[in-house]
Amino acid sequence: MTTKKSPGRWAWVKWVFIVPIVLFLAVQAYFFVQIWWWVDHDPTMTAFMRQQQAAMREKDPNATVRQQWVPYQRISQNLKRAIIASEDANFSEHDGVDWDALEKAFERNDKRGKVTHGGSTITQQLAKNLFLSGSRSYLRKGQELIITYMLEALMDKQRIFEIYLNVVEFGRGIYGAEAAARYYYRIPAAKLGAAQAAKLAVMLPNPRYYDAHRNTKYLNRRTAIILKRMGSAELP
Numbered sequence: 001m002t003t004k005k006s007p008g009r010w011a012w013v014k015w016v017f018i019v020p021i022v023l024f025l026a027v028q029a030y031f032f033v034q035i036w037w038w039v040d041h042d043p044t045m046t047a048f049m050r051q052q053q054a055a056m057r058e059k060d061p062n063a064t065v066r067q068q069w070v071p072y073q074r075i076s077q078n079l080k081r082a083i084i085a086s087e088d089a090n091f092s093e094h095d096g097v098d099w100d101a102l103e104k105a106f107e108r109n110d111k112r113g114k115v116t117h118g119g120s121t122i123t124q125q126l127a128k129n130l131f132l133s134g135s136r137s138y139l140r141k142g143q144e145l146i147i148t149y150m151l152e153a154l155m156d157k158q159r160i161f162e163i164y165l166n167v168v169e170f171g172r173g174i175y176g177a178e179a180a181a182r183y184y185y186r187i188p189a190a191k192l193g194a195a196q197a198a199k200l201a202v203m204l205p206n207p208r209y210y211d212a213h214r215n216t217k218y219l220n221r222r223t224a225i226i227l228k229r230m231g232s233a234e235l236p
Contacts, residue, residue: 035150042069046167048129049175056173067175072162075177076192082201085229088122092234096123096152124148126164157236171211198226
């Protein structure tokens with residue numbers, strides 16, 4: 001006498017294991033195809049920009065972000081050097097992730113009992129801005145790492161940096177080097193001087209705060225430090 005296997009058991013396996021895996025792979029495939037398209041097509045609105053614009057429209061239905069794409073050659077060398085000196089000194093050398101920085105960030109977070117430091121490279125910041133939310137969690141960090149390696153596999157460093165320079169947040173509703181240069185200094189990004197570029201770079205970790213507090217002691221002190229480091233920054 002044979003016993004029939006319960007179909008419910010296999011249905012449970014399918015829904016608990018197989019379906020989530022298929023969904024995960026589908027999401028990764030979407031990210032991969034989108035990045036492949038951006039190798040030679042410029043992004044418009046990023047996920048982070050859409051999220052911030054939606055938040056702005058809760059107070060003002062007509063609010064919109066400011067962003068104007070400019071090619072890599074039309075962005076000041078000063079700003080490029082300042083951002084690398086301030087955000088990711090090893091950008092031209094690493095494979096997208098600075099593991100030493102991540103380890104230090106993990107140790108700080110472990111001491112505080114919450115995620116307060118990311119240890120992100122420029123490529124990781126771009127991965128987050130293009131596709132993810134601004135929330136902090138290890139799950140989101142894991143997805144960020146996968147997208148980071150996709151970016152590094154499909155794009156050269158200069159293309160990664162060009163996109164970053166055009167989509168990174170510089171203030172409330174201000175995205176990209178061109179919008180930032182015109183908003184803060186009323187000049188195009190190509191004409192940013194060394195001191196102007198250094199100050200913009202220092203604002204990046206907390207741009208909305210520094211948009212409203214442009215002359216704090218920390219901002220001025222950090223700007224002076226980045227000015228000294230800019231000459232040794234290696235550009236892609």
